[in-house]
Amino acid sequence: GINVSKLLGTTGLVTLDPGFVNTAACSSEICFIDGDAGILRYRGYPIEQLAEKSTFIEVSYLLIYGELPNQTQLDEFTSKISRHTLLHEDLKRFFDGFPRDAHPMPVLSSAVSALSTFYQDSLWPFDQDHVEISTIRLLAKLPTIAAYAYKKSVGQPFLYPDNSLGLVENFLRMTFGFPAEPYEVDPDLARALDLLFILHADHEQNCSTSTVRLVGSSEANLFASISAGINALFGPLHGGANSAVLEMLERIRDDGGDVGDFVKRVKNKEEGVKLMGFGHRVYKNYDPRAAIIKKTADDILTRLGGDDSLLDLAKQLEEHALADDYFVERKLYPNVDFYTGLIYRAMGFPTKFFTVLFALGRLPGWIAHWREMMNDPATKIGRPRQVYTGHTERDYVAMSGR
């Protein structure tokens, strides 16, 4: 029932592409993905090399500024971030307003949105100095906000950041430490979390990054744009998948551990039954991040004493699915978050918190895209067209005639 002559907009033919499966909204130099070959590169560097050799802070610099930092640049960047980790005391009180069992994702997005009320100098998105200081403030303060969201949910006192520690170490201490008690950061745990952050740091025009760009295209400030990105990430088809995988594995275990039966229910498309952590819009061969995680999941879980029964279930599920025509025909493979939930759980994070960890990892990517867009002279306000399928013109019907 679509009138094709109506598909001609003011600037040419309007294409209908639900989910933007084949529509590019921008050009970008930040991230390269070849979904058929399973390739992911940040600024040209293969994810495998960055995972092995780099650190999250260095990768953040690379994504945002375009090049790997030299030692002086890295030291300066690290020191600037560590000098901005404190939250304003009034912002600290902001957490009191949420219910105790508040999900940490809306707490995170609200607090980030509130940052623009504390730093109103940063509201003008074209002042390079303001953009620079907002970048640093976000990178520095998001781990503190995340740790406070956690402390709030478990009813424990907040810890001020210890700026002698690195970003990940500081976050772990603020999350799991107690005031006036020494907290030894476990270097294996810190390295594993740093690796997971690297793997999540960017993924070109995914749902949350596209949201950050769309909101930013109206010249909304960086805090407001990132807050919107966090809300997009909240959904179970995107960042919420890492929590959903764990809930799925627990459900299978509690129902007796029959992996075959669960796969059958997925294939029958029973309502609400999906193989969470499987499938990806772009990767139709394998997700290179999942390959890296799978390699390390075993080591980390053994070292941290994770729940092996769930890891066994995950492995059985993967094996089952990869040998099944339904998944093979649809090119459904494990994505990055099939195994991350198990690792986060072994680290001691509650399930609800997993998506917050994704947000901490994705932050430098969001910032890099927002900055690239603001500096691109081709940027216009994002304003998709539509194909109207509603009523044609009709006359108003009086109440007595309805």
Ligand code: ACO
């Ligand atoms: N389990 C079962 N079937 C699936 C799954 C899945 N996880 N994913 C896709 N399919 C099926 C669809 O039902 C569809 O089948 P059909 O052709 O018979 O209708 C076919 O595969 C194609 O799927 P689409 O939904 O068209 O794929 P799309 O690219 O739109 O979706 C998505 C990608 C959202 C990631 C999807 O695979 C999914 O829902 N996966 C589970 C959630 C998940 O793990 N999300 C994390 C994504 S990665 C990230 O954000 C880090």
